[in-house]
Amino acid sequence: MAFNLPNELLLKIFSYLDVFDVAFSVSNVCQLWNNLSYDPILWNSFILICDKYMDLNYIIDDVLPKMFLLRRVQLQWRTDTDVIINKLIECCKNIKELEFICCGYLSDDTIKQLSINYPNLISLNLGKCWRFPDKCYKDVVLFNNLINLSVSHCFNLNGVLLRQISDRCLKLTTLNIDYIRGISEDDILYFITPRISNLISLTLFGDCLTDRILFEISKCKRLKTLHISSCQNISDIGLNLILSNMHTLTSLTLRKTVKFTTANLAHFFFKSSTCMKLTHLYISSKRNFTKQQLFDLFPLPYSDFYDQKLCTLILTLNGFQLTSVGISDYE
Template structure:
């Protein structure tokens, strides 16, 4: 009886919504229907479109498709779907993410640009088939474009940035990471034509040089976010100019820029007082002097990645402890001169007591269980990385977990090599066998 009752209820509910003459369709005005549908995601809208003819018209109304993220359908989405969406949305579409839609080609984006000229935010991350023709279409038809993500569109060249500089003057955010064909010429053209740029992300673009960064700094003084990870042709003069002209900078990544010295960080310390995130992994020439300058002036620092800054010592930790009370995330992996004393100073600071949530200490060979004892005072610590810290023990880690039961500890202890087998020179087991 219960099963039959449920079936009857479902049938009645289906009739209520599926019947175009149903009360809900008569009583609610179209405007209210559209307002309700405007809160639904793509999947829900597609399902509503299958309920009835009335709901099909309402669900597919262009006003409900102003912001679309097709990432959940990336394996299925092909060109015709994008073209259909373009015709349905026309001038309503403001934001579209095609991240991971590797079947999309230039023709589909050309249709999109022509049909949806009011688009402001377009994510084409990993759309590998796209070429400069896509940016030409955007330049010609989408003058309101503000955010564009071309991450991993490997065939994009300098021509794309030149097209964008000519037709998209309102551009504020661009991501050209791993577009290895882009050079300083393209960046210079972009900087000249898009002076409102606030975010420039170019991870892995090895042809971008100091000249490109200097042009950005000169023409785009509103820059707030700059990511130059792996752009290993960058020199101090580029970061100096960036610091002097872009005082609103709050995020900077120069990880892997091996030629930078203390001069870069000192310039940031003097001019970029709003800096909150600094990533300098692999910048092996930085010393305590640079971080002392930063800690004196950049009191808003929340995240610092100092991985492989091999010259820094406990002095850096002492300065950060005194000068950066908002520090939440600190990476010190491969900083081999850091000792328990530096960790002690850090743990006594206001940032450790109130804000520090992640601390990475991989391959810090001088760290002992004493550091773990100091960390027990960091009441908000959520994760600590301790791989290959050979002086740490399981006992010390257990004690840390006892004091901070919600903490995640990542550590590794190499297996003990078995003793030689009696009666021969050759060992019966090696370290690899023990692991296996």
């Protein structure tokens, strides 16, 4: 019977359940299960996701008061974020990870209040949020213990603020600033250089980036994930830096790599030990191909239809994919 199982095994089983199952079902079975359902270690594995369909009154009146041991919260497509945050601060004192995904209409002091109540927050995601006041992004620097930060698609972020974040959030090892245009290579290098020994994950938008950035990134001793969107100014030199130096890398995404030669891509995929260690690979580019280049990449030659045509080339762990596109699609 389940009641004869050791507590450690019951906790392991409960950890595979949904947070709502534990809070509203397991806790009501018996006194033992109730006690175990509030084990702090168990709650380390749970995340509360409040999507746009979840009723606000249900969140405020039922969910948050019952889940006072929460560590991780994600809000999706909410415009009532401030109301939820106020209740969260009241009920849940040990939040360590907060995600605002495509949320809107935060007040000026929301991030500041979060920093006061959750000074030990280690992960903050403001990805694709909208109608956030500039002050919310400026107040990110108040989280001195942040390890993970995502501000992707944030039009309020600039190079000055990125440097301030770098100076104040010294523990950051994961940064996502994807689709933020206009941040200079110098500003990004300012963030990377002091973190060469401990940077784990880096996601960038590459409109201002050159091979110079890869020279510095290739020095990172622990980097596992590298994602650069729009690598139009990065050449084979940058790819070779990854090839020869980044032995800890497990996930690589390089988009719009128009300056990579076909021969170098083939060498990277078929012969490099770096590529063999990856668990995720995505490299995309648009280019004209000759028959010989196609023959170098694919075991069977493609038809004349592709010869000298502008094509989209996508390189993944499963190999090369090729699709013909019109000249108007070129970026």
